[in-house]
Amino acid sequence: MTQVNEASLISTLLDRIGGLGCIQPNYLGKATIQVNADSIRKIIEILLKSDNTAVIVAITGLDLLEKLGLMYHLRTHGSIVTVRTEVPKDNPRISTITDLIPGANFHEREVADLLGVVFQGHPNLARLVLPDDWPKNLYPLRKDADLQEVTAKLDSCLCSTQPEIEQKQAQKETGLVNIVVGPQHPALLEPEKFSLTVDGETVKVVEPRIGYVHRGIEKASEQRTYLQDIYLVERICGICNSCHAVAFAGAVEKILKTEVPTRAKYIRTIILELNRLHSHLLVLGHAGLEIGYETLFQYMWRDREPIMDLTELLTGNRVVSSSMTVGGVRRDLKEADVPKIKTQLDILKKKLVFYQSLFQNETSLKMRTQKVGFLSTEDALKLCVVGPVPRASGVNTDVRKDEPYEAYGEIPFRTVTRTEGDTYARLMVRLDELNESINIIEYALDNMPTGPFRVRVPRIVTAGEAINRVEAPRGELFHYVKSNGTAYPERVKVRTPTFANLPAFLKTAIGESIADIPANFVSLDPCFSCTDR
Amino acid sequence: MRKTVLDFWLIFRVLIFPGFTFVLFLTLFCDWVERKIEARMQNRVGPAVAGPAGILQPLADLIKLFTKEEIIPSNAKKNVFRIAPIVAFSIMVFAMCFLPIDGSSAISSSGFVGDLIFVMALVTVANFLLFISGWASSSPYGAIGAARVLTQFLGYDIPLFLLALTPAFLAKELTLSAIVSSQYIPFIILAPWGFVLFIITLQAELEKDPFDIPHAESELVGGLETEYGGGKLAFLHLTRDVQIVLGASLVVTFFLGGPNGPVFFGLSGFWYSLWFVLKLLAIVVITEYITCLFARLRIDQVLTANWRILLPLSILSLALTITMTTWVYPSVT
Numbered sequence: 001m002t003q004v005n006e007a008s009l010i011s012t013l014l015d016r017i018g019g020l021g022c023i024q025p026n027y028l029g030k031a032t033i034q035v036n037a038d039s040i041r042k043i044i045e046i047l048l049k050s051d052n053t054a055v056i057v058a059i060t061g062l063d064l065l066e067k068l069g070l071m072y073h074l075r076t077h078g079s080i081v082t083v084r085t086e087v088p089k090d091n092p093r094i095s096t097i098t099d100l101i102p103g104a105n106f107h108e109r110e111v112a113d114l115l116g117v118v119f120q121g122h123p124n125l126a127r128l129v130l131p132d133d134w135p136k137n138l139y140p141l142r143k144d145a146d147l148q149e150v151t152a153k154l155d156s157c158l159c160s161t162q163p164e165i166e167q168k169q170a171q172k173e174t175g176l177v178n179i180v181v182g183p184q185h186p187a188l189l190e191p192e193k194f195s196l197t198v199d200g201e202t203v204k205v206v207e208p209r210i211g212y213v214h215r216g217i218e219k220a221s222e223q224r225t226y227l228q229d230i231y232l233v234e235r236i237c238g239i240c241n242s243c244h245a246v247a248f249a250g251a252v253e254k255i256l257k258t259e260v261p262t263r264a265k266y267i268r269t270i271i272l273e274l275n276r277l278h279s280h281l282l283v284l285g286h287a288g289l290e291i292g293y294e295t296l297f298q299y300m301w302r303d304r305e306p307i308m309d310l311t312e313l314l315t316g317n318r319v320v321s322s323s324m325t326v327g328g329v330r331r332d333l334k335e336a337d338v339p340k341i342k343t344q345l346d347i348l349k350k351k352l353v354f355y356q357s358l359f360q361n362e363t364s365l366k367m368r369t370q371k372v373g374f375l376s377t378e379d380a381l382k383l384c385v386v387g388p389v390p391r392a393s394g395v396n397t398d399v400r401k402d403e404p405y406e407a408y409g410e411i412p413f414r415t416v417t418r419t420e421g422d423t424y425a426r427l428m429v430r431l432d433e434l435n436e437s438i439n440i441i442e443y444a445l446d447n448m449p450t451g452p453f454r455v456r457v458p459r460i461v462t463a464g465e466a467i468n469r470v471e472a473p474r475g476e477l478f479h480y481v482k483s484n485g486t487a488y489p490e491r492v493k494v495r496t497p498t499f500a501n502l503p504a505f506l507k508t509a510i511g512e513s514i515a516d517i518p519a520n521f522v523s524l525d526p527c528f529s530c531t532d533r
Numbered sequence: 534m535r536k537t538v539l540d541f542w543l544i545f546r547v548l549i550f551p552g553f554t555f556v557l558f559l560t561l562f563c564d565w566v567e568r569k570i571e572a573r574m575q576n577r578v579g580p581a582v583a584g585p586a587g588i589l590q591p592l593a594d595l596i597k598l599f600t601k602e603e604i605i606p607s608n609a610k611k612n613v614f615r616i617a618p619i620v621a622f623s624i625m626v627f628a629m630c631f632l633p634i635d636g637s638s639a640i641s642s643s644g645f646v647g648d649l650i651f652v653m654a655l656v657t658v659a660n661f662l663l664f665i666s667g668w669a670s671s672s673p674y675g676a677i678g679a680a681r682v683l684t685q686f687l688g689y690d691i692p693l694f695l696l697a698l699t700p701a702f703l704a705k706e707l708t709l710s711a712i713v714s715s716q717y718i719p720f721i722i723l724a725p726w727g728f729v730l731f732i733i734t735l736q737a738e739l740e741k742d743p744f745d746i747p748h749a750e751s752e753l754v755g756g757l758e759t760e761y762g763g764g765k766l767a768f769l770h771l772t773r774d775v776q777i778v779l780g781a782s783l784v785v786t787f788f789l790g791g792p793n794g795p796v797f798f799g800l801s802g803f804w805y806s807l808w809f810v811l812k813l814l815a816i817v818v819i820t821e822y823i824t825c826l827f828a829r830l831r832i833d834q835v836l837t838a839n840w841r842i843l844l845p846l847s848i849l850s851l852a853l854t855i856t857m858t859t860w861v862y863p864s865v866t
Contacts, residue, residue: 179674302576
């Protein structure tokens with residue numbers, strides 16, 4: 001993605017939006033544009049037109065007591081531009097932008113669910129994360145929501161069967177077979193539901209339903225201190241736990257204007273790349289399982305074990321590393337461990353050569369993954385997908401390159417892209433990224449600076465807000481943190497990669513054979529633990 | 534007096550050796566061999582706890598399943614649902630009784646003319662019963678799994694039958710015992726093309742990778758067995774395992790000379806069974822090896838492979854066999 005310098009970006013923005021809003025440069029990304037709720041569509045349209053690679057990253061809803069704040073975070077020229085507006089709390093209506101950019105669909109539905117903003121003109125504002133029989137006027141993320149009422153309601157909503165009954169009736173009318181994948185299903189390791197309407201073996205309609213394991217982490221983090229929150233957001237996802245911790249800690253550091261020591265940045269980078277290594281090995285093995293290639297699955301997961309051991313060596317924990325803190329990392333890298341890490345990485349590197357040749361030459365594997373789940377470059381941009389998914393469709397996007405965080409600015413590496421856009425390409429991008437990750441870790445170990453590995457920061461964070469982006473293994477991870485000058489954050493918003501990638505599956509599954517659904521789905525590396533924060 | 538002795542001998546042969554009990558334990562043993570080989574191929578240990586090297590694991594699994602509660606879905610076709618797995622299993626074992634395991638088959642020592650066709654027909658019927666058992670469960674997964682069994686079965690049944698005629702043409706006989714006794718030179722040497730194609734088609738018949746479409750658990754949960762549990766599931770599992778043994782036995786009988794082999798001392802029946810089982814294990818190892826090497830194909834890819842590649846090839850193979858038996862081999866054999 002072409003990098004534009006800040007001044008020119010802001011001056012073009014000023015030109016384009018004219019008198020519609022006022023610009024605040026270098027705030028919440030490259031710039032924040034404050035507009036009226038009426039002109040939101042115009043502004044978004046202008047921003048989308050000015051850059052054909054512009055996508056919507058997230059929509060953050062905020063409770064500002066009298067009003068509800070809405071922030072549309074767009075990624076244009078590789079960096080974030082935030083459009084912020086306000087709607088009255090008693091009549092929270094705003095026009096939808098889903099028709100301008102289809103990727104906004106789920107973001108709007110989530111805000112509608114949790115804060116009760118009505119997006120006028122949205123194609124389907126049905127429940128997405130909350131249970132279907134949730135009361136109409138109870139919005140969990142509003143400040144006036146009574147916590148006891150919310151928890152009591154959650155308990156009573158657990159055994160709702162209403163939608164299933166409705167579905168069965170619909171099925172009788174159309175005569176098509178309805179196959180429900182999930183909430184419990186061997187193909188999904190996590191409880192989510194996709195109801196597929198199939199005609200013979202061809203999929204006609206896919207209806208997603210998430211939220212089965214929604215833990216309300218965004219709300220829960222408002223009741224905890226910043227330090228406790230690091231361990232809370234880390235538990236959003238077991239696989240990419242360090243990414244969440246770094247994204248959150250980074251946002252808080254931005255509010256505090258703390259400069260993290262270079263050594264801490266390098267150690268963070270190593271842990272983040274270890275995360276990527278074991279996450280990619282996991283999904284490649286899982287893909288093998290989904291296409292009935294059990295041997296590949298067993299091999300990949302066997303080779304994932306040493307990476308987990310390395311994480312343990314570095315941080316003391318195998319899975320959830322708990323090694324990040326605001327202002328650095330909690331444990332220093334021991335010099336004695338460096339050769340151990342390098343030996344393991346060398347072994348993995350040799351094995352990768354074997355996997356490369358396997359993926360390139362194994363006919364049955366290619367037959368099952370090539371030309372399956374094709375996602376064009378245009379669709380990848382329209383649906384605002386992130387990470388290896390658009391990279392396999394020829395979109396060169398990588399937060400590590402676009403807006404280097406931690407030590408990525410100083411480490412040379414290649415962004416892997418492919419142009420085929422199918423399941424095979426998505427798997428191959430991950431396979432090639434494994435090599436890059438190993439190189440990054442080796443470079444970081446060789447060029448590890450000396451010095452402190454953390455700085456002390458105050459417990460009470462000054463008032464302010466910040467966004468932070470991290471390239472998690474599954475794609476761009478977005479955190480927004482607002483501080484109100486106490487030890488507790490006012491609002492934490494997390495947009496996880498899978499939440500952004502789901503529309504790609506819904507788009508590519510239509511018209512495919514039911515046998516291709518698992519392979520196509522797993523090539524997005526879905527994580528519902530992430531999706532249901 | 535003489536008649537009762539004969540009857541006792543027949544009952545012994547059908548129920549104990551080489552009939553039901555022997556087949557049952559051979560099946561469990563083959564299951565263990567398969568699991569162990571697959572595990573080693575995949576860098577795992579495999580069954581290791583029950584018995585030495587886990588050899589009793591399949592038996593333990595079987596006993597466990599029989600002790601479980603049996604649940605019948607309310608909208609299933611109850612009688613069919615209950616009976617189909619047992620009948621399918623019985624038919625498979627019945628077909629095994631016609632194979633000359635210890636030199637002669639369990640039911641009658643010399644078989645009857647055309648028992649080759651009878652055994653192949655039994656295989657077809659047993660597969661159809663598996664389809665019925667899936668369909669009777671009235672669950673979408675079971676129904677789709679059953680439909681896939683049938684679709685795939687239509688594709689490979691004709692090639693399998695054509696290829697089964699290869700030994701019949703070579704021996705100029707339709708009796709299994711005659712086919713075996715005419716293999717002074719095993720037919721694998723006379724018709725290696727038939728052997729290779731038969732193994733590939735068998736892979737589809739046994740529903741193993743790359744053709745294990747009906748049990749694609751990532752798409753169909755358990756396929757036709759989704760709604761089954763307890764003893765009925767045990768019978769479904771057993772049916773599949775006996776099917777593997779039966780398929781391998783067919784290969785042994787058709788191409789590897791059946792129980793033929795040197796008899797060193799003592800009972801000839803012992804040595805014949807030993808050779809038969811060893812050859813059978815070799816075939817099981819080959820099929821398991823293929824299973825580990827490939828990913829599962831899609832149903833349309835399998836059908837294309839069956840109709841466009843396997844069927845023409847098996848017709849060609851049969852033509853080649855007939856040509857060879859008519860003009861080349863008479864001088865050899």
